Amino acid sequence: MENNNSSAEDLKTIRKIMEESTKFLSLSGFSGIFLGLFAIAGAVIAWFIIPDGGNIGSDQYLKSMPQNEAAIIKWHMALTAFAVLFFSVSTALFFSYRNAIRSGKSFWTPASKRLLVNLFIPLAAGGIFALILAFQDHFLLIIPVFLIFYGLALINAGKFTYDEIFYLGIFEIITGLVSALFPQQGLLFWILGFGILHIVYGVMMYRKYEL
Template structure:
């Protein structure tokens, strides 16, 4: 009986230490939903750029049209907005289930560690957009997003780091094949998020 009490006490101490250093209330379902939003956005983007041609070659003349660029911008902004909104809502709900506060010192460190690569990547992509380097925008978004995940993984589940590594690899591959950036973008932000979110949900949120 004494050994059992010691084991329970050590387990409680370990849980307290984990809660004080890692944000463990991330919702796996938010990753799934973000992936679904990204797939919808990728489909809309494909229709805007390629139409019904079924051609995946890089169409520079289409992307030089201001109207197309603004439409793609609003699609990407909508995907980001709904992804963030869903992530915050589901993560807050998950935190409440675990008796935690969503905005605590650990979640703040997680947020700011991810913010620097994301802001840097966002500014870099605006520069690419301004200079007309459209073929590098998709690879850059994947690479900087992956760097952001790896940077923030020290404050949450280790699985986030592996997702970040996969995003970086996809971004590098997309840079080698700029005409197929939409495919790599769909895989990275769509399919990988759904896979990662499903794993996180069944692994941690049950």
């Protein structure tokens, strides 16, 4: 009986070692919570920048504006998006690095490299596509594109970290597709996809892996 228990423990240990060598398991629930808060803050700022009380169904409105006024709005939106991205990435890296150090693991591992590469490729493609849409004044589609490509990036990276990342990606894609059906409510879907879903994910991750 003791031999059976010992064998089971050995198998668990081997499985854990193999998982740690192929997956990056230092993601922090706090990073998800802060990402959600940053996204909501960005949406609130955008609400006051975009004409007509945050109604992003304003493609024609922007086209009818004087070019200098439209350019100012576009630059303010771009700066807001960049600030949200910068603080989100910085926070995610900080908490992940802290988690890795606290658990006695290395942050920069083959698994973390694969995670970042698989995350970056769909994100870069989505970002370039969104820029093309912005230059062509198709603002209605930018938020759905962000949500869909972000979801694809999470699914792609989910093979190299916690399974919850994969399921978060599924929900992001669904949110993006529904957002494409109601493009004038894009900011609300931004809050749902990048804000609320991240906060829920972060709380779940913290309770499951860090408490």
